[in-house]
Amino acid sequence: MQNLFQEIKPLLRKLRKPSRFIGGEYNAPQIDEQANQFNFCMVYPDTYEIGQSNQAVRILCNFINNVEGMAAQRSFLPDPESKKIFTDNNISMFSIESFSPLCEFDAIGITVSHDLVATNILEVLDFANIPIFSRDRTEDDPIVFGGGPMCCNPEPYHEFFDVITIGEGEVATVNALRAVSNMKTEHKSRDYILRELSKMDSIYVPSLYEVTDKSIFAVPKDDAPAKIKRAIYEGFSDYNAYDNCIVPYSEIIHDRLNVEVTRGCTRGCRFCQAGFMYRPVRERSSKNICDGVISGLEDTGYDEVSLTSLSTTDHSQIAQILNNLNLELKGKGVRISISSQRLDSFGIDMAKLVAGNKKGGLTFAIESGSQRLRDAINKNVSEDDIFSAIDSAFSNGWNRAKLYFIIGLPGETDEDLIETAELCERILKRARQAAGERRFHGVSLSVSCAIFVPKAQTPFMYDAQISIDEAIRRINIIRHNLHSKAINLSWHSPETSQIEAVLSRGDRKCSKLIYEAWKLGCKFDAWNDYFDYSLWQKAADNLGMNLEDMAAVSFNPGEDLPWSHIDFGVDDEFFVRERNLADKALKTSDCSFDKCCDCGVCKNLKTKLVIQGER
Amino acid sequence: MASPLQNMKLRLRVYYKKTGVLAYISHLELLRSIEASIRRSGLPFCVSEGYSPHMKISFGPALSVGIESENQVFDIYLYKYVKPQLALEALQKSSAKDLCPTNCEYVDNSLPAISAEYGQTSYLVEFEANVDKLQIPEHIKLIKKGKEKIINVCDYLVDDIHLESNNSVKKMNFCLKSTSNGSLKPDIFVDAVLKNSSCSEYKIINFKKL
Numbered sequence: 099m100q101n102l103f104q105e106i107k108p109l110l111r112k113l114r115k116p117s118r119f120i121g122g123e124y125n126a127p128q129i130d131e132q133a134n135q136f137n138f139c140m141v142y143p144d145t146y147e148i149g150q151s152n153q154a155v156r157i158l159c160n161f162i163n164n165v166e167g168m169a170a171q172r173s174f175l176p177d178p179e180s181k182k183i184f185t186d187n188n189i190s191m192f193s194i195e196s197f198s199p200l201c202e203f204d205a206i207g208i209t210v211s212h213d214l215v216a217t218n219i220l221e222v223l224d225f226a227n228i229p230i231f232s233r234d235r236t237e238d239d240p241i242v243f244g245g246g247p248m249c250c251n252p253e254p255y256h257e258f259f260d261v262i263t264i265g266e267g268e269v270a271t272v273n274a275l276r277a278v279s280n281m282k283t284e285h286k287s288r289d290y291i292l293r294e295l296s297k298m299d300s301i302y303v304p305s306l307y308e309v310t311d312k313s314i315f316a317v318p319k320d321d322a323p324a325k326i327k328r329a330i331y332e333g334f335s336d337y338n339a340y341d342n343c344i345v346p347y348s349e350i351i352h353d354r355l356n357v358e359v360t361r362g363c364t365r366g367c368r369f370c371q372a373g374f375m376y377r378p379v380r381e382r383s384s385k386n387i388c389d390g391v392i393s394g395l396e397d398t399g400y401d402e403v404s405l406t407s408l409s410t411t412d413h414s415q416i417a418q419i420l421n422n423l424n425l426e427l428k429g430k431g432v433r434i435s436i437s438s439q440r441l442d443s444f445g446i447d448m449a450k451l452v453a454g455n456k457k458g459g460l461t462f463a464i465e466s467g468s469q470r471l472r473d474a475i476n477k478n479v480s481e482d483d484i485f486s487a488i489d490s491a492f493s494n495g496w497n498r499a500k501l502y503f504i505i506g507l508p509g510e511t512d513e514d515l516i517e518t519a520e521l522c523e524r525i526l527k528r529a530r531q532a533a534g535e536r537r538f539h540g541v542s543l544s545v546s547c548a549i550f551v552p553k554a555q556t557p558f559m560y561d562a563q564i565s566i567d568e569a570i571r572r573i574n575i576i577r578h579n580l581h582s583k584a585i586n587l588s589w590h591s592p593e594t595s596q597i598e599a600v601l602s603r604g605d606r607k608c609s610k611l612i613y614e615a616w617k618l619g620c621k622f623d624a625w626n627d628y629f630d631y632s633l634w635q636k637a638a639d640n641l642g643m644n645l646e647d648m649a650a651v652s653f654n655p656g657e658d659l660p661w662s663h664i665d666f667g668v669d670d671e672f673f674v675r676e677r678n679l680a681d682k683a684l685k686t687s688d689c690s691f692d693k694c695c696d697c698g699v700c701k702n703l704k705t706k707l708v709i710q711g712e713r
Numbered sequence: 714m715a716s717p718l719q720n721m722k723l724r725l726r727v728y729y730k731k732t733g734v735l736a737y738i739s740h741l742e743l744l745r746s747i748e749a750s751i752r753r754s755g756l757p758f759c760v761s762e763g764y765s766p767h768m769k770i771s772f773g774p775a776l777s778v779g780i781e782s783e784n785q786v787f788d789i790y791l792y793k794y795v796k797p798q799l800a801l802e803a804l805q806k807s808s809a810k811d812l813c814p815t816n817c818e819y820v821d822n823s824l825p826a827i828s829a830e831y832g833q834t835s836y837l838v839e840f841e842a843n844v845d846k847l848q849i850p851e852h853i854k855l856i857k858k859g860k861e862k863i864i865n866v867c868d869y870l871v872d873d874i875h876l877e878s879n880n881s882v883k884k885m886n887f888c889l890k891s892t893s894n895g896s897l898k899p900d901i902f903v904d905a906v907l908k909n910s911s912c913s914e915y916k917i918i919n920f921k922k923l
Contacts, residue, residue, distance in 0.1 A: 110737050111778070120737055124750070349741070399752035401752065
């Protein structure tokens with residue numbers, strides 16, 4: 099492959115942030131060009147600052163680099179101004195280890211962590227000089243893989259990816275790449291390769307499926323499997339909690355050591371896609387985690403470590419882990435942070451343990467101020483839980499907390515919204531009491547409201563999203579009922595949430611919408627400065643589509659859905675049952691604490707819970 | 714939480730180079746990278762006291778993006794004596810090769826802060842091709858934060874520029890000083906000197922102070 103560094107070097111001074119493009123970070127892999135080496139490029143479709151902290155990029159690059167004869171590099175999108183400087187100088191998208199053009203790699207993989215990167219996927223392909231549509235790619239083009247949360251409903255992207263991994267990629271993607279490598283060595287054609295890949299576990303080749311009059315979901319044209327099952331990485335618990343971590347020069351988001359302590363969460367919140375995408379719960383042991391944190395900090399030199407998972411404080415050994423780490427890291431100026439604290443497991447002990455060293459931020463996801471609605475969404479959190487967590491936090495030194503809510507949940511009433519506002523005021527009062535008189539004026543709350551986006555593979559996937567006008571009306575109810583200046587209210591843009599809703603449950607038609615929106619100039623939709631709702635509307639108009647209708651589509655529980663051929667292992671009956679229980683505001687237990695709730699995953703995917711201690 | 718052996722505070726001065734691709738990282742990015750490499754090295758560095766403890770380290774003056782340097786400097790404070798040679802090896806092992814310490818020595822705690830010491834810096838410029846029509850301007854016009862600013866070159870230029878030869882030049886030496894009113898960045902100065910010339914590509918290497 100070419101090395102474009104000599105052409106790129108004179109341009110570096112003109113770029114806004116040259117360090118985004120030079121690679122060479124501490125712990126970055128040394129990529130030597132070898133004959134017969136299979137070259138893979140992992141792409142995050144956003145800038146370096148955002149993509150470099152993505153754990154999928156880190157995990158997959160590590161796994162692939164560990165395979166003999168394979169090498170993985172990274173690439174990220176430049177900001178639009180820098181991109182123009184590259185294209186003006188005839189430089190196409192390149193990897194940052196060996197500065198090689200993406201179009202010369204054997205395969206590239208684009209991780210799609212949320213729907214707002216949709217148009218950026220096309221930016222990547224276009225900048226890389228790779229044909230945007232799978233059907234237009236030739237034998238010289240790399241095989242284009244996709245993965246990440248988009249796999250819950252990959253249909254809006256079906257035209258852009260040759261191959262999509264459904265589920266966890268550690269084994270599934272690596273095996274697929276090995277197969278591509280072998281077939282390329284045997285000089286097999288692109289068509290042959292894609293057909294063989296479609297027969298592999300958890301690999302979806304969209305071009306080998308079609309939607310007909312008879313079904314709303316795609317069916318195989320030939321002998322590809324009718325349903326594609328989600329991959330679960332069975333080796334997760336035993337694998338080292340610390341794996342090679344590149345230390346960037348630039349300041350990236352979440353710039354700290356990440357140690358994944360658990361995968362999966364079965365609290366079963368009915369709106370949460372991650373809960374259904376990663377179940378069952380698999381914990382790593384306390385020893386694995388602590389060893390990982392210590393060796394990770396030694397290897398990287400970070401001064402902050404984040405224990406990540408979908409709900410870290412639920413880990414059966416969390417108190418022991420935090421105690422051990424606090425002892426080991428005493429006096430070293432290292433901050434320990436926990437992503438997502440569950441309100442019902444963040445007791446006084448937890449607060450003291452995390453308070454030990456420098457404090458990270460505290461975030462509590464309450465979702466709704468109304469107990470009835472919290473029960474309906476299966477968020478098992480009572481007011482006692484909330485206030486006890488607030489007491490613990492604020493009496494142990496915290497002055498600020500962030501509270502997350504969701505507006506527009508199925509069954510929500512105006513009274514629920516007023517209850518939300520009132521709850522925030524009561525939380526502030528309680529926080530001030532816990533903090534004491536001296537810190538009264540330092541106490542503040544940030545309240546962030548997201549707008550409900552119905553997601554595929556959740557019990558609420560049958561429900562419509564509320565309209566933009568309705569979202570604004572509901573946000574205003576909360577605004578008008580919040581009085582204290584110490585509460586800062588913010589909310590997600592209803593327009594971007596609508597685009598998310600259109601794509602999260604979209605069918606194959608949506609790929610035309612994404613392409614049209616991109617052609618009209620949409621890109622970096624997750625960035626406030628670039629998102630342009632009017633262009634998306636124009637794209638929809640040009641195609642005779644209506645964004646509001648698409649976001650508001652609803653299904654009867656149990657009917658076929660555009661993603662029914664993607665099998666996450668959860669029985670349809672379970673989704674229907676959960677949806678009905680929501681209407682009655684009845685809760686379902688969490689199998690990692692309680693008895694099995696019969697979702698079907700362990701039986702269908704032949705897997706099981708891994709809990710280290712006792713929850 | 715302060716380190717347990719806080720009574721000792723030994724000031725270790727570390728000289729390092731910033732070359733190759735790493736010339737393109739900013740000063741802020743540099744500071745963070747050096748702190749991380751010190752943590753990786755395992756050296757017994759002092760941590761400040763108080764609510765938000767951080768590493769006790771002080772840096773020399775900032776280098777512009779794109780400028781290479783063979784000798785930059787920082788001071789760290791150690792709470793335990795480590796032989797300079799061993800300290801250097803530990804630091805080199807935990808650094809990228811283009812951002813690597815070259816030497817270190819203990820200096821007296823009573824010395825003034827580094828930033829005060831390095832008021833003058835000497836630069837060597839290598840041009841991509843031989844250049845002609847070099848001219849030292851009297852003033853340079855800059856746009857800073859939307860406002861126009863006129864810089865008097867003689868406020869910052871120390872002595873004259875030193876050329877390899879008088880006609881066709883490949884290398885140029887000059888020295889700039891920073892004052893309480895500000896400083897003149899070397900690349901801005903070189904761009905102005907090259908204004909009437911056909912060449913615009915060059916490499917600047919920063920030298921030790923005179």
